[in-house]
Amino acid sequence: MRGADETSGLLFSYVDLEERIPARHPLRKIRQVVNDALASLDGAFEALYTDFGRPSIPPERLIRAGLLQILFSIRSERQLMEQMDYNLMFRWFVGLGNDDPVWVPTVFTKNRDRLLTTEMSRKVMAAILAHREVAPLLSDEHFSVDGTLIKAWASMKSFQRKADANPPDDEGPGDPRAPETTPETAHSETPAETDPMLRNSHRHRNAEVDFRGERRSNATHASITDPDARLYKKSPGTGAMLCFIGHALMENRSGLIVQGDLTQADGRAERKAALDMIHRHSPGSARQLTLGADKGYDAAGFVSDLRQACVTPHVAQKSRHSAIDGRTTRHDGYARSQRNRKRVEEAFGWAKTVGGMAQTVYRGLERVRARFIMTMAANNLARLPRLLAA
Numbered sequence: 001m002r003g004a005d006e007t008s009g010l011l012f013s014y015v016d017l018e019e020r021i022p023a024r025h026p027l028r029k030i031r032q033v034v035n036d037a038l039a040s041l042d043g044a045f046e047a048l049y050t051d052f053g054r055p056s057i058p059p060e061r062l063i064r065a066g067l068l069q070i071l072f073s074i075r076s077e078r079q080l081m082e083q084m085d086y087n088l089m090f091r092w093f094v095g096l097g098n099d100d101p102v103w104v105p106t107v108f109t110k111n112r113d114r115l116l117t118t119e120m121s122r123k124v125m126a127a128i129l130a131h132r133e134v135a136p137l138l139s140d141e142h143f144s145v146d147g148t149l150i151k152a153w154a155s156m157k158s159f160q161r162k163a164d165a166n167p168p169d170d171e172g173p174g175d176p177r178a179p180e181t182t183p184e185t186a187h188s189e190t191p192a193e194t195d196p197m198l199r200n201s202h203r204h205r206n207a208e209v210d211f212r213g214e215r216r217s218n219a220t221h222a223s224i225t226d227p228d229a230r231l232y233k234k235s236p237g238t239g240a241m242l243c244f245i246g247h248a249l250m251e252n253r254s255g256l257i258v259q260g261d262l263t264q265a266d267g268r269a270e271r272k273a274a275l276d277m278i279h280r281h282s283p284g285s286a287r288q289l290t291l292g293a294d295k296g297y298d299a300a301g302f303v304s305d306l307r308q309a310c311v312t313p314h315v316a317q318k319s320r321h322s323a324i325d326g327r328t329t330r331h332d333g334y335a336r337s338q339r340n341r342k343r344v345e346e347a348f349g350w351a352k353t354v355g356g357m358a359q360t361v362y363r364g365l366e367r368v369r370a371r372f373i374m375t376m377a378a379n380n381l382a383r384l385p386r387l388l389a390a
Contacts, residue, residue, distance in 0.1 A: 017092040026385035030071075031093055033134065033384060034064060037127035044123055048114060057103060057111040063124060064094045066112065070355045070378040077112070078105040118366060121260075121373035128377055129258060137387055139253035142333075143278065144292040144341035146250075147270040148348040150262065150372065151359035152229035152242040157209055159216060159223050159231060159242060228365040232265030244365070246357070246372045247273040248347055249281060252292070252340040254387055257347050260376040262369035271302040278311060290314050290333060292341030298322055314338065350382065351375045 021028065038060045045059045065080060068090060074080045084090045085102045096102070103111075128134060216231065223229050223242055233240040247270060249259035259277040263269045278291060291306060292314040303323040306313040314337035317324045328334055352358040355375040360368045 017088055017098065020088055021092055025089075027089065027093055029385045029388060030381045031064075033128060033131050033381065034067065035060075036131055037124065038063060040127050040130070041123055044120070057108065058095075059115055061095050062108070062112050062115055065108070066115075066374060067378050067381065068093055070375055071382060073354050073356060075356065076105075076361075077109050081105045081108060116362075116367055116370045118369050118373065121370045121377070125257075125260065125373060125377040125380075128380060129256070133388055134256075134380075134384065137254040138256060138258065139251040140282070141287055142252040142290045142292075142337065142340070143258070143281075144250045144252055144337065144344050145247070145270075145274040145277065145297070146294060146341070146344045146348070147245045147247045147273065147296075148352075149232070149234055149241070149265070150244045150246045150357055150368065152223070152226050152244060152368075153360055153363050154223045154225035154229050154242045156242065158225040159221050161220055162222050226363040228264060228363075228368075230265040244360075244368055245269050245273075246348070246351075247277065248344055248376055249274070249277040250341075250344045250347065252337065252343075254383075255340075255343045255346065256380045256383065257344075257376040260373040262365070262372045264365065271297055271299060275302070275305055275309075278306075279309065288312060290337055292337035294341070298324060314341070316341075347376065347379050350379050354382075355379065 048059065049056065065084070068074070069077070069080045074083065081102050081104070084094065084096070088098070091097070091100070129138060218230050218232075221231070226242070229242040229244065231240050232243055232245075243265050244262050245265050247261040247263065248257045250256065251258050259281045261273045261277055263273055274291070274293065274297065278289070282289060288310055290312045293316065295316045295318050297313075297315045298318045300323040303313045303315065312333075313324065313328065314334050315324050316338060317329065351372075355378060357372060357375050360371065362368045362371055
């Protein structure tokens with residue numbers, strides 16, 4: 001017998017949100033770990049708010065919503081609020097009931113900015129790693145480090161000459177479609193100058209710019225959109241772009257990221273960040289640590305600093321003038337570190353394809369760094385259900 005296609009307009013629902021989520025859904029374990037981690041940060045949240053005034057959005061819900069945005073590749077807060085309005089699983093994860101109103105996107109963004117700091121992102125990552133079920137998965141002796149370029153939210157047209165920089169000898173070609181200026185037309189008014197409507201449209205249009213023949217560098221130019229972004233390329237044969245460098249310190253047992261950082265693009269930034277992260281994660285460790293890295297870290301100063309800190313530098317050797325010799329490469333642990341260090345690229349790949357870090361949507365070093373560290377924490381959470389099940 002064929003069933004009738006009729007819509008029943010039920011006024012009430014007696015099914016709890018908890019019952020609608022499958023028992024083996026991976027978000028259940030992620031939510032449990034996140035809730036326990038956020039409960040341990042209650043004192044840190046309390047210090048951010050006053051004890052009077054109108055209650056704000058709870059910081060726990062702000063962080064859970066931010067993690068949800070990273071895990072499900074939601075491109076904006078506006079789209080996140082839209083999906084949270086009709087997606088019951090999103091409501092359950094964040095902590096909203098069936099009838100609870102969803103926040104206005106601008107209100108959510110303003111409240112979230114309070115938590116978009118490097119200090120808070122590091123605390124959230126540390127609390128997740130310190131969870132009673134996560135801590136046994138971590139190695140406290142063997143680590144790997146690497147860096148990746150994070151494209152800035154700024155176009156190449158915004159990379160303009162600084163006001164205090166000396167002008168170049170040759171300004172280079174400008175707009176190829178612009179008419180040449182002649183003595184007869186140098187002081188004549190154009191319609192765009194006399195008509196306010198045409199003047200505004202000319203000012204804000206996306207004009208063509210020809211950069212050929214113009215010498216640009218970070219010493220003389222800066223982006224007017226994001227002054228913290230720098231023009232940089234990591235390997236020969238690739239084009240330079242306005243970017244930052246994201247850094248990650250990975251433990252070699254389970255491949256979880258234990259430290260994250262983001263700095264301005266610089267040739268020495270990766271080695272400096274590696275030292276900072278290893279000291280921050282294991283300050284004054286009595287154990288002999290190992291640190292795997294690629295050839296970009298094979299520098300005499302960096303290797304010397306690691307050995308002074310009782311860290312064995314398992315760095316890939318350059319073909320010439322390498323700072324690594326047979327004292328390190330003869331051991332089996334060196335070969336294992338070289339195999340394991342490549343797993344950090346998986347975290348970078350996940351962050352760019354799923355976490356939205358191929359090009360950041362934030363501006364300013366502090367905000368981009370906070371988002372990058374939170375994305376590394378979300379990458380750990382995405383891997384936890386399978387690791388804990390094994």
